[in-house]
């Protein structure tokens with residue numbers, strides 16, 4: 001069974017009353033533990049597709065199914081729960097909170113979910129990305145690659161089934177990018193997390209199991 005699946009998905013945004021087609025008739029699915037790279041130029045619809053796959057937004061037409069659940073069938077509370085339990089997100093700009101320490105950043109999603117085991121799980125997650133020695137540092141005291149490793153720990157701390165990565169190496173040099181991509185490769189293999197990664201780099205995409213090309217909102 002697919003971990004996520006898009007069936008004939010179309011997404012239009014309305015700006016000043018005019019429709020903009022971000023995705024047109026996109027069908028795509030991924031298995032548990034599969035690492036999928038979504039490649040295409042800026043504006044081709046990559047972030048839109050990630051947001052739909054992660055139940056952050058709804059398609060204009062077509063359906064999105066995440067872990068066997070069709071997202072449009074859920075009410076707001078169920079949708080929030082689905083996202084919180086099943087999805088992790090990492091970004092080009094890391095998006096760590098500057099006022100919090102490394103371990104507090106990683107703990108935050110668990111604290112917000114009211115979990116009592118936030119500290120031990122966060123330590124495990126930091127150990128997994130080999131950042132346990134930096135637990136009490138603040139984000140500004142880290143390199144870009146280290147910040148992305150912390151962001152990966154935060155995204156995985158609740159053991160999501162889907163990790164969405166939106167241009168995760170866009171702000172990193174080649175050597176650091178390779179390290180982060182190698183880590184994502186390991187995440188998919190060793191934890192069976194499905195990864196959907198948006199990138200405009202063919203080199204980054206080469207690390208994935210499956211490469212999907214998007215052009216002007218359509219699968220090429």
Ligand SMILES: Nc1ncnc2c1ncn2[C@@H]1O[C@H](COP(=O)(O)OP(=O)(O)O)[C@@H](O)[C@H]1O
Pocket residue numbers: 013014015020021022040041042043044045046047048049
């Ligand atoms: N919230 C929005 N409102 C209006 N248009 C949007 C919005 N988000 C994205 N778009 C448009 O949809 C298209 C796809 O954008 P996006 O998914 O961000 O592409 P990518 O991530 O590949 O750069 C672009 O034309 C973009 O301008």
Ligand SMILES: [Mg+2]
Pocket residue numbers: 046047048166198
């Ligand atoms: Mg984008």
